[in-house]
Amino acid sequence: MPVPPSDAPDLPNAKFFYEFNDISEACNLKTSQSPSGRSHCVCLRGNPLSITIAPSTPTELPLVSMPSRHQASVAKKDLHRPVYIGDSQGLRETLPTLKTTVSGQEPMKNFETLPPLPAHGQPLMFADLFAGCGGLSLGLSLAGLNGVFAVERDKMAFSTLSANLLEGRDVPVPQFEWPSWLERKAWGIDDILEQHPLDLSRLKGKVHVLAGGPPCQGFSFAGKRLESDPRNQLFEKYVEMVKAIQPAAIVLENVPGMKVAHKAKSWKEEFGLTKVKPHSYYDKLVESLNSVGYEVLGKIVDCSLFGVPQKRPRLIVIGIHKDLAGHLRGGANRAFELLEEARLNQLQELGLPEVVSASEAISDLEIKHVGTRPCTDPSSRTGFLELAYKGPRTHYQTLMHQGSDGSMDSVRLAKHKPEISERFMRIIQDPECVRGGLMSLAQREKYGLKKHRICLMHEKNPAPTITTLPDDVLHYSEPRILTVRESARLQSFPDWFQFRGKFTTGGKQRTKECPRYTQVGNAVPPYLARAIGQAIKLVLKEAMATANQQTITEPEQEILAIA
Incomplete structure (x- = not known):
């Protein structure tokens, strides 16, 4: 196909000529054109797929002259950029990037630059941003994913995450594979972006899922919903991290209020004089993630449908790298179809009913059943009582108590x-x-x-x-x-999960500290996160399988346009 020298700015003329020569020689086609001469076009006589784009005289290659097996496959070269074809004054077209191996026996695949995924049998790796005490990390780990690192600014919340997922405890989930260049401490996402940009870029292909739940107080209907709340801007840092690491999939959890625009309607909007719709932070998030290469969709789900004994509507945003999303029926929406499958499978695997009641979750923590004793928690002030736990009484309580040594923390009673x-x-x-x-x-x-x-x-x-x-x-x-433990049970935290830090805080410290009650209230329910992790595994597996199956097998389709 003709490629005029002036019309292929992204591909050096000489490079294209020699790649074209490789194909020509493999097909026994002789050409004496130099890189600077007029370009040629090749077509198969009698092959309906052979086309000529641009006004030039094609060189015909009889179909019978094609070798039964390609003598020398085209070497792998950088052909990822689109090539413009046509003459210098007329037609321009852009063809999809293709890698071609001519063969009479093997199918031909449409290769794209897909995000690297782990080898068969190896787990997906994830990082958790705005991790809090680790509810999202715990759920993804329960789904079979492995953590790399987590970002959480508050020292108390990070201490809780560390106690369960970093410190090598004998717990039913794998510990994080923390990178050597990142100090194991409470980090702000902006600090990591500023201090470790090169280290983050080296995680490309090593972190397959980037998860996170930016602070929701500025969006929440339970709060003041201030547009100026600085926490509302933290999702922009999330997008920066996505751009740096470029994972195959992204997950973001927040309150439904993120989908509601903060901006009050102007008088023009009140009277219907403008069609401009105020943007919510969700809209801005979708635009930002789309601009860095992700197809994104957010839906509001009810946590109680996932085995969590709590009516908790949450906005779940899932993004799939566009090179993978193109191989999914329905794109990013396919992730939510698979999330529904994962939800049903989870209930079946865990033996849970469609709805778990409050008493099924915490009746074993009632004072009338267990009694009390002086609080022994080292983070508690003196003078408090705690529950003297005796054991589970329902199936859900048994699930929560698995992996525990019989005791649990955070059972201190309010005074x-x-x-x-x-x-x-x-x-x-x-x-x-x-x-x-x-x-x-x-x-x-x-x-x-x-x-x-x-x-x-x-x-x-x-x-x-x-x-x-x-x-x-x-x-x-x-x-x-x-109690903190009862709240944690209603969030689906297992009993072996330890909480650290103060129980409560007040006054001016309320906006500066994240005590145990706050950690639990801010957390993503682990059972919801577990189902999301299962869905992400399914959606990435399906996308890669579809990409690998997109082949051309008919004999008359053995030659593809080379650009």
Whole structure:
């Protein structure tokens, strides 16, 4: 095919000429053109796939003269850039990049620059950004992925992650394969991007999945939803990390509010005088990730459908490298189809019903069953009591207790004043108080509650959303708030998972520290993350299998356009 010298700026003329010569010689076609001379076109006489693009006289090669087996396959060369073909004044076209091996026996494949994935039998490797205490990391590890590193700025939260996934404990999941160049400490994502750009770039092909959940307080409907909240900008750092590492797949978890635009409508929008739609941070995220090579889709899922005993709607964003997404039926949406398959498989594998109730999750932690004793947790102040655990009572509790040595931490009980406990008991016994939902203004006024958000649990239903504030939720049968361990159970953290740091904090420190209640409330439920990890494994396997199966097998299609 003719390639005028002036029309192929991305491919040196001499290089193209010699590559063209390789094909010609292998096909017994003689040519005496030099790199600077007029270009030739080759076609097969009688082959319907042979075409001539550009006004030039083709050299015909009889179909019978083709060798039964290619004598010298074209050497692998850098042919990844599109080549423009046509004459210097007329037609230009762009052909897909192809690597061609002529053969009468072997199928021909359409090779693309696909993200490197591990060899057969080797696990996918992931990194976790904004990792918190490690809920997302734990779930991906339970799904069979291996962690490389995790980024978390808060020292308490990172200490918890480290205790479970970095320090070599005998636990049912693999420990992180932490890189030698990265100090094992609490890092801010901006610090790593600034101090280790070259090290991060060397992780290309070694980190296959990049996960993360940027802080959600600026998006959350439970908060003030300030557009100026600096935490709202952290997803941009996530995108920078994606660009640096270029994984095969990305996963991002956040609150549904990320999909809602913060910007108030202008008067023009109020009167329908403009069709410009305000952008949410989700919209901005999709645009940013699309610009760095990913097909992205986000959907809101209910965690309670994944075996998590908690009504917790979350926005799950999955991105697939475009070179892989092109081989998936439905693109990134295929990941959510496989997530549904993974959800059903997970319930079956774990032997869980469609819905796990609050009492099925934490009835073995009721005071009336286990009793109390003085708190022995080294991070607790004196004067507190803790639950004296005796063992699981339901199937879900048995699952949570697997891998534990019989004990667990974070079972310290809140120290309520007598009048507070009495008020809570009246609420529990009041038939007019709605269970499982937020108390109404009238109910809060009736009991002198100043908090605008307080919920009495329903023992037969999944718990309400566990937040970072321990007094948001009241126990369904005992006049108290939940322990950290009970909150963790409702998030699907196993009992062997240790929590470190303070139990609570207050005042000005609330925005600076991440104590245990906050760690649990901010976490991605591990059972949700486990299903996501299974879906990512399936979607990458399917994309690669489809890419490898896209072959041309008919004899009359043995010659492809060389560009």
